[in-house]
Amino acid sequence: MMTFILRRTGSLVLLLAAVSFITFTLFQLGPSDPAAAACGQECTPERVAEARVALGMDQPFLVQYFDYIRGLFSSRMIGAPGAQTLCEWPCLGKSFQTNENVADIIGRSLPYTFSMAIGALVLWTITGVGLGLMAALRKGSPVDKFIVGAASVGVSLPIPVTGLFLLLLFVNQLHLLPFTTNEINSPFGPQGPGAWVANYLLPWIALAVLFSASYIRVTRTNMIETFGEDFIRTARAKGLAPRTVTFKHGVRAGITPVVTMLGMDIGLLLGGAVLTEQIFSVPGLGFTAVHAAISGDLPVTMAITMLAAFFVIVANVVVDLAYAAIDPRVRLQ
């Protein structure tokens, strides 16, 4: 088990190095000129050249890359020679727009993204797995057909549609919920957990409608397959109670693909739900990334891209570990 964890962690580091290099290269090859963007409109060529030096863009590509990587491990000086400022660890560069430390920008955005991801995750896991299991247990019945039908509708509803509809209905028409505010980003804040839930409930529902649809389908398919397995027949032949057969023997074996999906989706969502954050004006990572990309704020875009990749890769490792915990056969390899 220990070697398993060590090996997965090793590959995690290698993958992150590769992702960071590719991302860095892509932004170098991109058509936008960060120096021109940083210096603003109506810039003389001399000013642009100065900006380029200030941003370190006069350096060779590899030097820039390793300077960047160095910032991940220690503080470093940043800016034009003579006018350097300290970029504290973890240094992900400074925003071209505000000259703020990128790590601070991310630190500010993360709680919003976490708030949104956690609630949505809980909501769609419960509804997705619950309804999928219910459909599988009543395969072929009207309940099953209704759930499968609802899932097909849910999966084809894009976030802008559900999101705007929910806002219109619950905020504008029924006045049941407040419009999302930037002031709440944690259940432990001064407004308390109730306000936190009320603030994020609509984005949670919008995400849950979209995600639980595929969870329903995957859970249903896998559970139907599992309930047909020989070991389920054995469990019944032992005289076990139906509940034990369903949950202890059935769900544990049939749930593994859902664990994989869950891991991947958590990773993706933590990298920022761009559309959802836009529609509900939640200033999370996705929201920040979109604004940084539009304004050509390279360090911010770069950092969020790497962070998103980091989340996805970590989620993958966690999925592998969860797999080993669930399925003893995985521990062999």
Added chain:
Amino acid sequence: MTHVHIATQPAGAPASATATAPFLEVRDLTVKFPTDDGVVSAVNGMDFALERGQTLGIVGESGSGKSVTSQALMGLLKGTSAQVSGQAMFQGKDLVTLPESAMRQLRGRNIGMIFQDPLSALHPFYTVGHQIAEAYLVHNKASKKQARAAAVDMLGRVGIPSPEQRYDEYPHHFSGGMRQRAMIAMALICEPELLIADEPTTALDVTVQAQILDLMSELQEESNSALILITHDLGVVAEVCDNVLVMYGGQCVESGPVDEIFYDTQHPYTLGLLNSMPTLNSSSSRLNPIPGQPPSLLDLPKGCIFSARCQYAELAGDGVCASQRPELRVEDGHGKRCHLSGPQIITIRNSR
């Protein structure tokens, strides 16, 4: 469980009826599966009886209804789309009409079952010991420690070396033969009076097959339980069974003591089965299969179910084999479902 047996007897029932009622008596057992293509008649009126200490072999090719019969007896078809009718009296209870909750009490405790492929029949995520202890805990008020002790003891009894260590291993750590031993341990942990073994040796290699059969016979003798052995292997039948029931198209075509089935065969299908077994001293190097295909269970023929493949159908005359379904006629404990007369069968046997 014997006290339950006595308690469920009607108070006014004559004592003689109790004494003569067979341990397990199946009458006109029928199983149908409605499907989109029509109704599949998997079992069409099975009759048999079984006493404690006896072994009944149910023989037939794939799709003849052997496994469905056993699943119907176990009540495993309850809650599915299958339509089960007829009667299966076991300890004064009718297994066909018994509700699922009551059937569940019998399963594992009074009726144990061993399945064909032990790798897929054991849960891959739980240790072998845990699964056996679980079977013990459902029917016994015991602590986990006691259940573990019982499971370890049972693993030892089925011949698994160092059972204390093997208890904590997973099914994929076991070899095929050891897995089937574990399966047997699981089925026998509550000491059921009736054991149904559905092709218990089919997935095993021949040397292990013999060990498993010996083990089952041994354990059966110890507990004086009844055993239903479902198989397509006539060699296995000859080795361990007291009585044999040959199934074809969901019906019993021939039944009787094992010696009579082998040496006084009465049904052309059984003759075909015996003839299709390869022998070492056979002059021909070719196998002798029964020509044709088993009938579709969606649309069974009006006459004898075997008539389409029977080489001797015309001997009965008047096309009776194609037009009329023969009844199961029992003489001196040997039953056959065939229009041909005894002398005709003897002539056929001698001509081979």
